[in-house]
Amino acid sequence: MSWFKKIFGKDTKENLDKGLEKSNRSFFDKIGRAVAGKSKVDDEVLDDLEEVLISSDVGVETTVKVIRRIEERVARDKFMNTSELDQILREEIMNLLAENKDSDSDFSLSENKKPYVIMVVGVNGVGKTTTIGKLAHQFKQQGKKVVLGAADTFRAAAVDQLVIWSERVGVPIIKQEMGSDPASVAFDTVQSAKAQNADVVLIDTAGRLHNKINLMNELSKIKRVMQKVIPDAPHEVLLVLDGSTGQNAFEQAKQFTAATEVTSLAITKLDGTAKGGVVIGISDQFKIPVKYIGVGEGINDLQPFNKYEFVDSFFKKG
Numbered sequence: 001m002s003w004f005k006k007i008f009g010k011d012t013k014e015n016l017d018k019g020l021e022k023s024n025r026s027f028f029d030k031i032g033r034a035v036a037g038k039s040k041v042d043d044e045v046l047d048d049l050e051e052v053l054i055s056s057d058v059g060v061e062t063t064v065k066v067i068r069r070i071e072e073r074v075a076r077d078k079f080m081n082t083s084e085l086d087q088i089l090r091e092e093i094m095n096l097l098a099e100n101k102d103s104d105s106d107f108s109l110s111e112n113k114k115p116y117v118i119m120v121v122g123v124n125g126v127g128k129t130t131t132i133g134k135l136a137h138q139f140k141q142q143g144k145k146v147v148l149g150a151a152d153t154f155r156a157a158a159v160d161q162l163v164i165w166s167e168r169v170g171v172p173i174i175k176q177e178m179g180s181d182p183a184s185v186a187f188d189t190v191q192s193a194k195a196q197n198a199d200v201v202l203i204d205t206a207g208r209l210h211n212k213i214n215l216m217n218e219l220s221k222i223k224r225v226m227q228k229v230i231p232d233a234p235h236e237v238l239l240v241l242d243g244s245t246g247q248n249a250f251e252q253a254k255q256f257t258a259a260t261e262v263t264s265l266a267i268t269k270l271d272g273t274a275k276g277g278v279v280i281g282i283s284d285q286f287k288i289p290v291k292y293i294g295v296g297e298g299i300n301d302l303q304p305f306n307k308y309e310f311v312d313s314f315f316k317k318g
Protein backbone atom coordinates (compact mmCIF):
# COMPACT_ATOMS: atom_id res chain seq x y z
CA MET A 1 0.00 0.00 0.00
CA SER A 2 1.40 3.37 -0.92
CA TRP A 3 1.99 6.08 1.65
CA PHE A 4 -0.68 8.05 -0.13
CA LYS A 5 -3.42 5.55 0.62
CA LYS A 6 -2.27 5.26 4.19
CA ILE A 7 -2.75 8.98 4.60
CA PHE A 8 -5.78 9.61 2.46
CA GLY A 9 -7.55 6.25 2.77
CA LYS A 10 -10.69 5.47 0.88
CA ASP A 11 -11.38 9.07 0.00
CA THR A 12 -8.84 8.76 -2.76
CA LYS A 13 -10.95 6.43 -4.85
CA GLU A 14 -14.14 8.37 -4.15
CA ASN A 15 -12.35 11.51 -5.16
CA LEU A 16 -11.20 9.86 -8.37
CA ASP A 17 -14.69 8.55 -9.16
CA LYS A 18 -16.06 12.02 -8.62
CA GLY A 19 -13.30 13.64 -10.66
CA LEU A 20 -14.06 11.36 -13.60
CA GLU A 21 -17.83 11.74 -13.38
CA LYS A 22 -18.15 13.87 -16.49
CA SER A 23 -15.84 11.73 -18.63
CA ASN A 24 -17.61 8.64 -17.45
CA ARG A 25 -21.13 9.93 -18.11
CA SER A 26 -20.28 11.25 -21.55
CA PHE A 27 -18.59 7.97 -22.44
CA PHE A 28 -21.57 5.80 -21.49
CA ASP A 29 -23.96 8.14 -23.29
CA LYS A 30 -21.96 7.62 -26.46
CA ILE A 31 -21.71 3.87 -25.98
CA GLY A 32 -25.45 3.80 -25.41
CA ARG A 33 -26.04 5.56 -28.69
CA ALA A 34 -23.59 3.30 -30.53
CA VAL A 35 -25.45 0.14 -29.52
CA ALA A 36 -29.00 1.50 -29.49
CA GLY A 37 -31.43 -0.95 -31.08
CA LYS A 38 -28.73 -3.56 -31.72
CA SER A 39 -28.20 -6.85 -30.00
CA LYS A 40 -25.14 -8.05 -31.84
CA VAL A 41 -21.69 -6.48 -32.07
CA ASP A 42 -21.24 -6.18 -35.82
CA ASP A 43 -19.04 -4.07 -38.08
CA GLU A 44 -21.30 -1.10 -37.78
CA VAL A 45 -21.20 -1.21 -33.99
CA LEU A 46 -17.42 -1.49 -34.14
CA ASP A 47 -17.20 1.54 -36.41
CA ASP A 48 -19.37 3.48 -34.01
CA LEU A 49 -17.27 2.28 -31.11
CA GLU A 50 -14.17 3.58 -32.83
CA GLU A 51 -15.84 6.98 -33.07
CA VAL A 52 -16.77 6.83 -29.40
CA LEU A 53 -13.18 6.18 -28.34
CA ILE A 54 -11.76 8.87 -30.56
CA SER A 55 -14.31 11.43 -29.45
CA SER A 56 -13.56 10.44 -25.84
CA ASP A 57 -9.97 11.66 -26.39
CA VAL A 58 -8.38 8.23 -26.13
CA GLY A 59 -6.35 9.10 -29.24
CA VAL A 60 -6.27 7.45 -32.65
CA GLU A 61 -3.32 5.13 -32.06
CA THR A 62 -4.71 3.65 -28.86
CA THR A 63 -8.23 3.47 -30.32
CA VAL A 64 -6.98 1.45 -33.28
CA LYS A 65 -5.25 -1.02 -30.95
CA VAL A 66 -8.35 -1.44 -28.80
CA ILE A 67 -10.68 -1.91 -31.77
CA ARG A 68 -8.35 -4.50 -33.28
CA ARG A 69 -8.46 -6.49 -30.04
CA ILE A 70 -12.24 -6.39 -29.93
CA GLU A 71 -12.48 -7.41 -33.58
CA GLU A 72 -10.34 -10.43 -32.80
CA ARG A 73 -12.62 -11.34 -29.94
CA VAL A 74 -15.73 -10.94 -32.06
CA ALA A 75 -14.17 -13.17 -34.73
CA ARG A 76 -13.40 -15.81 -32.10
CA ASP A 77 -16.64 -15.70 -30.15
CA LYS A 78 -18.87 -15.42 -33.24
CA PHE A 79 -21.77 -13.82 -31.41
CA MET A 80 -21.10 -11.02 -29.01
CA ASN A 81 -24.01 -9.33 -27.36
CA THR A 82 -23.94 -5.53 -27.27
CA SER A 83 -24.78 -5.69 -23.57
CA GLU A 84 -21.34 -7.19 -22.98
CA LEU A 85 -19.60 -4.51 -24.96
CA ASP A 86 -18.61 -2.14 -22.20
CA GLN A 87 -17.32 -4.97 -20.04
CA ILE A 88 -15.23 -6.25 -22.94
CA LEU A 89 -13.98 -2.80 -23.77
CA ARG A 90 -12.95 -2.30 -20.16
CA GLU A 91 -11.07 -5.61 -20.17
CA GLU A 92 -9.24 -4.85 -23.39
CA ILE A 93 -8.22 -1.39 -22.26
CA MET A 94 -6.95 -2.87 -18.98
CA ASN A 95 -5.01 -5.53 -20.89
CA LEU A 96 -3.52 -2.96 -23.20
CA LEU A 97 -2.35 -0.73 -20.36
CA ALA A 98 -1.10 -3.73 -18.40
CA GLU A 99 1.36 -4.44 -21.21
CA ASN A 100 3.14 -1.21 -20.43
CA LYS A 101 5.86 -1.58 -17.90
CA ASP A 102 4.51 -0.92 -14.44
CA SER A 103 6.23 1.90 -12.69
CA ASP A 104 6.10 2.67 -9.04
CA SER A 105 3.71 5.55 -8.84
CA ASP A 106 5.52 7.45 -6.11
CA PHE A 107 8.80 9.19 -6.66
CA SER A 108 11.51 7.05 -5.11
CA LEU A 109 13.33 9.33 -2.76
CA SER A 110 16.42 7.80 -1.26
CA GLU A 111 19.22 8.68 1.13
CA ASN A 112 21.79 8.70 -1.63
CA LYS A 113 19.75 11.13 -3.69
CA LYS A 114 19.35 13.82 -1.14
CA PRO A 115 17.93 16.28 -1.80
CA TYR A 116 15.83 14.67 -4.50
CA VAL A 117 15.44 17.39 -7.10
CA ILE A 118 12.18 17.55 -9.06
CA MET A 119 12.01 20.10 -11.83
CA VAL A 120 8.47 20.84 -12.95
CA VAL A 121 7.91 21.88 -16.58
CA GLY A 122 5.01 22.48 -18.94
CA VAL A 123 3.35 25.23 -20.94
CA ASN A 124 1.62 28.10 -19.19
CA GLY A 125 -1.54 27.53 -17.23
CA VAL A 126 -1.41 23.71 -17.14
CA GLY A 127 -1.13 23.58 -13.36
CA LYS A 128 2.61 23.44 -12.60
CA THR A 129 2.57 25.72 -9.57
CA THR A 130 -0.57 24.13 -8.14
CA THR A 131 0.88 20.65 -8.62
CA ILE A 132 4.05 21.74 -6.81
CA GLY A 133 1.96 23.00 -3.89
CA LYS A 134 0.02 19.74 -3.70
CA LEU A 135 3.19 17.64 -3.97
CA ALA A 136 4.94 19.70 -1.31
CA HIS A 137 1.99 19.04 0.98
CA GLN A 138 2.16 15.29 0.35
CA PHE A 139 5.90 15.13 0.98
CA LYS A 140 5.50 17.14 4.14
CA GLN A 141 2.79 14.77 5.34
CA GLN A 142 5.32 12.00 4.86
CA GLY A 143 7.66 13.81 7.20
CA LYS A 144 9.97 14.98 4.43
CA LYS A 145 11.80 18.26 4.48
CA VAL A 146 10.82 20.19 1.36
CA VAL A 147 12.26 23.33 -0.27
CA LEU A 148 10.54 25.17 -3.13
CA GLY A 149 12.39 27.13 -5.79
CA ALA A 150 10.59 29.96 -7.62
CA ALA A 151 12.42 29.69 -10.93
CA ASP A 152 9.45 31.06 -12.87
CA THR A 153 10.71 34.62 -12.80
CA PHE A 154 8.92 35.59 -15.98
CA ARG A 155 5.85 37.00 -14.23
CA ALA A 156 5.70 38.71 -10.83
CA ALA A 157 2.50 36.87 -9.99
CA ALA A 158 4.20 33.52 -10.53
CA VAL A 159 6.54 34.06 -7.59
CA ASP A 160 3.69 35.35 -5.41
CA GLN A 161 1.59 32.31 -6.23
CA LEU A 162 4.34 29.94 -5.14
CA VAL A 163 4.90 32.00 -1.98
CA ILE A 164 1.22 31.50 -1.12
CA TRP A 165 1.60 27.75 -1.54
CA SER A 166 4.75 27.71 0.58
CA GLU A 167 2.84 29.45 3.37
CA ARG A 168 -0.19 27.23 3.02
CA VAL A 169 1.91 24.08 3.18
CA GLY A 170 4.47 25.47 5.63
CA VAL A 171 7.66 24.87 3.66
CA PRO A 172 10.52 27.27 2.82
CA ILE A 173 10.83 28.91 -0.57
CA ILE A 174 13.86 30.37 -2.33
CA LYS A 175 13.10 33.28 -4.62
CA GLN A 176 14.54 36.35 -6.25
CA GLU A 177 12.97 39.30 -7.96
CA MET A 178 10.85 38.99 -11.05
CA GLY A 179 13.01 39.02 -14.16
CA SER A 180 16.05 37.54 -12.41
CA ASP A 181 17.85 34.56 -13.90
CA PRO A 182 15.81 31.37 -13.32
CA ALA A 183 18.98 29.27 -13.31
CA SER A 184 20.37 31.41 -10.53
CA VAL A 185 17.21 30.86 -8.47
CA ALA A 186 17.48 27.12 -9.07
CA PHE A 187 21.14 27.20 -8.04
CA ASP A 188 20.33 29.04 -4.79
CA THR A 189 17.50 26.61 -4.11
CA VAL A 190 19.52 23.41 -4.42
CA GLN A 191 22.41 24.95 -2.51
CA SER A 192 20.16 26.01 0.33
CA ALA A 193 18.36 22.64 0.32
CA LYS A 194 21.68 20.82 0.51
CA ALA A 195 22.88 23.00 3.37
CA GLN A 196 19.62 22.36 5.26
CA ASN A 197 19.86 18.62 4.57
CA ALA A 198 16.43 18.76 2.91
CA ASP A 199 14.87 15.65 1.34
CA VAL A 200 13.07 17.15 -1.64
CA VAL A 201 13.43 20.19 -3.87
CA LEU A 202 10.60 21.28 -6.16
CA ILE A 203 11.58 23.75 -8.87
CA ASP A 204 8.84 25.78 -10.55
CA THR A 205 9.62 26.94 -14.10
CA ALA A 206 8.06 29.33 -16.57
CA GLY A 207 5.70 27.96 -19.17
CA ARG A 208 5.73 31.01 -21.33
CA LEU A 209 8.84 32.49 -22.85
CA HIS A 210 9.27 34.37 -26.08
CA ASN A 211 9.37 31.13 -28.02
CA LYS A 212 9.85 27.41 -27.72
CA ILE A 213 13.59 27.44 -28.40
CA ASN A 214 14.10 29.99 -25.62
CA LEU A 215 12.07 27.87 -23.28
CA MET A 216 14.02 24.69 -24.00
CA ASN A 217 17.36 26.51 -23.74
CA GLU A 218 16.31 27.94 -20.45
CA LEU A 219 15.35 24.53 -19.07
CA SER A 220 18.74 23.14 -20.15
CA LYS A 221 20.51 26.00 -18.47
CA ILE A 222 18.60 25.48 -15.21
CA LYS A 223 19.66 21.82 -15.27
CA ARG A 224 23.30 22.59 -15.96
CA VAL A 225 23.52 25.13 -13.21
CA MET A 226 21.88 22.84 -10.62
CA GLN A 227 24.39 20.15 -11.55
CA LYS A 228 27.18 22.35 -10.22
CA VAL A 229 25.77 21.68 -6.77
CA ILE A 230 24.23 18.22 -7.27
CA PRO A 231 25.82 16.42 -10.23
CA ASP A 232 22.89 14.06 -10.92
CA ALA A 233 20.17 16.72 -10.54
CA PRO A 234 17.41 16.94 -11.56
CA HIS A 235 16.35 13.45 -10.49
CA GLU A 236 12.98 14.00 -12.07
CA VAL A 237 11.70 16.26 -14.80
CA LEU A 238 7.95 16.23 -14.29
CA LEU A 239 5.96 17.40 -17.30
CA VAL A 240 2.54 18.76 -16.36
CA LEU A 241 -0.24 18.44 -18.94
CA ASP A 242 -3.73 19.91 -18.77
CA GLY A 243 -6.07 16.96 -19.28
CA SER A 244 -9.01 19.20 -20.09
CA THR A 245 -7.33 20.17 -23.36
CA GLY A 246 -7.60 16.60 -24.67
CA GLN A 247 -5.57 16.21 -27.85
CA ASN A 248 -3.53 19.33 -27.07
CA ALA A 249 -2.15 17.52 -24.05
CA PHE A 250 -0.95 14.75 -26.41
CA GLU A 251 0.71 17.32 -28.64
CA GLN A 252 2.45 19.01 -25.76
CA ALA A 253 3.71 15.69 -24.47
CA LYS A 254 5.11 14.90 -27.91
CA GLN A 255 6.80 18.26 -28.30
CA PHE A 256 8.28 18.44 -24.82
CA THR A 257 9.56 14.89 -24.78
CA ALA A 258 11.20 15.46 -28.15
CA ALA A 259 12.88 18.68 -27.03
CA THR A 260 13.96 17.91 -23.50
CA GLU A 261 14.36 14.94 -21.22
CA VAL A 262 11.16 14.24 -19.31
CA THR A 263 11.03 11.43 -16.73
CA SER A 264 7.43 11.56 -15.57
CA LEU A 265 4.04 13.05 -16.36
CA ALA A 266 1.26 14.63 -14.35
CA ILE A 267 -2.15 15.16 -15.95
CA THR A 268 -4.26 17.83 -14.28
CA LYS A 269 -7.81 19.20 -14.35
CA LEU A 270 -9.53 15.87 -14.92
CA ASP A 271 -12.38 17.07 -12.75
CA GLY A 272 -15.07 18.93 -14.59
CA THR A 273 -14.01 17.78 -18.05
CA ALA A 274 -15.24 14.96 -20.27
CA LYS A 275 -11.75 14.51 -21.73
CA GLY A 276 -10.45 12.04 -19.14
CA GLY A 277 -9.93 9.44 -21.88
CA VAL A 278 -6.75 11.32 -22.71
CA VAL A 279 -5.08 9.66 -19.72
CA ILE A 280 -5.69 6.23 -21.28
CA GLY A 281 -4.11 7.29 -24.57
CA ILE A 282 -1.15 9.01 -22.96
CA SER A 283 -0.35 6.13 -20.65
CA ASP A 284 -0.57 3.74 -23.60
CA GLN A 285 1.48 5.78 -26.05
CA PHE A 286 4.24 7.37 -24.02
CA LYS A 287 7.12 5.41 -22.55
CA ILE A 288 7.23 7.97 -19.79
CA PRO A 289 5.04 7.02 -16.83
CA VAL A 290 2.06 9.09 -15.75
CA LYS A 291 2.79 9.50 -12.05
CA TYR A 292 0.12 11.89 -10.86
CA ILE A 293 -3.33 13.09 -11.80
CA GLY A 294 -5.02 16.30 -10.68
CA VAL A 295 -8.70 16.07 -9.83
CA GLY A 296 -9.36 19.51 -8.36
CA GLU A 297 -7.84 22.76 -7.13
CA GLY A 298 -7.59 21.78 -3.47
CA ILE A 299 -4.44 20.77 -1.64
CA ASN A 300 -5.52 17.12 -1.50
CA ASP A 301 -6.62 16.90 -5.13
CA LEU A 302 -3.51 15.27 -6.53
CA GLN A 303 -3.35 11.49 -6.70
CA PRO A 304 -0.63 9.04 -7.60
CA PHE A 305 -1.80 7.55 -10.88
CA ASN A 306 -2.86 3.94 -10.76
CA LYS A 307 -3.98 2.74 -14.18
CA TYR A 308 -6.17 -0.04 -12.82
CA GLU A 309 -8.04 2.27 -10.49
CA PHE A 310 -8.29 4.83 -13.23
CA VAL A 311 -9.86 2.44 -15.75
CA ASP A 312 -12.09 1.12 -13.01
CA SER A 313 -13.44 4.61 -12.28
CA PHE A 314 -13.67 5.48 -15.95
CA PHE A 315 -15.87 2.43 -16.56
CA LYS A 316 -17.88 2.57 -13.38
CA LYS A 317 -21.57 2.40 -14.20
CA GLY A 318 -23.45 5.01 -12.19
Ligand SMILES: Nc1nc2c(ncn2[C@@H]2O[C@H](COP(=O)(O)OP(=O)(O)OP(=O)(O)O)[C@@H](O)[C@H]2O)c(=O)[nH]1
Binds near residue numbers: 272
Ligand atom coordinates in the same frame (compact mmCIF):
# COMPACT_ATOMS: atom_id res chain seq x y z
N1 LIG B 1 -10.08 22.08 -11.61
C1 LIG B 1 -8.76 21.99 -11.51
N2 LIG B 1 -8.01 23.09 -11.61
C2 LIG B 1 -6.68 22.98 -11.51
C3 LIG B 1 -6.03 21.72 -11.33
N3 LIG B 1 -4.70 21.96 -11.30
C4 LIG B 1 -4.53 23.30 -11.46
N4 LIG B 1 -5.72 23.92 -11.59
C5 LIG B 1 -5.99 25.36 -11.81
O1 LIG B 1 -5.43 25.77 -13.04
C6 LIG B 1 -5.03 27.13 -12.99
C7 LIG B 1 -3.59 27.27 -13.46
O2 LIG B 1 -2.76 26.58 -12.54
P1 LIG B 1 -1.27 27.01 -12.24
O3 LIG B 1 -0.76 26.08 -11.21
O4 LIG B 1 -1.18 28.45 -11.98
O5 LIG B 1 -0.60 26.69 -13.65
P2 LIG B 1 0.89 26.96 -14.13
O6 LIG B 1 1.26 25.87 -15.04
O7 LIG B 1 1.77 27.19 -12.95
O8 LIG B 1 0.72 28.31 -14.96
P3 LIG B 1 1.85 29.40 -15.37
O9 LIG B 1 2.59 29.74 -14.12
O10 LIG B 1 1.06 30.54 -15.92
O11 LIG B 1 2.70 28.78 -16.40
C8 LIG B 1 -5.24 27.55 -11.55
O12 LIG B 1 -6.44 28.26 -11.46
C9 LIG B 1 -5.34 26.25 -10.77
O13 LIG B 1 -6.12 26.34 -9.61
C10 LIG B 1 -6.86 20.55 -11.23
O14 LIG B 1 -6.40 19.41 -11.11
N5 LIG B 1 -8.20 20.76 -11.34
Ligand SMILES: [Mg+2]
Binds near residue numbers: 130161204
Ligand atom coordinates in the same frame (compact mmCIF):
# COMPACT_ATOMS: atom_id res chain seq x y z
MG1 LIG C 1 2.96 28.78 -12.42
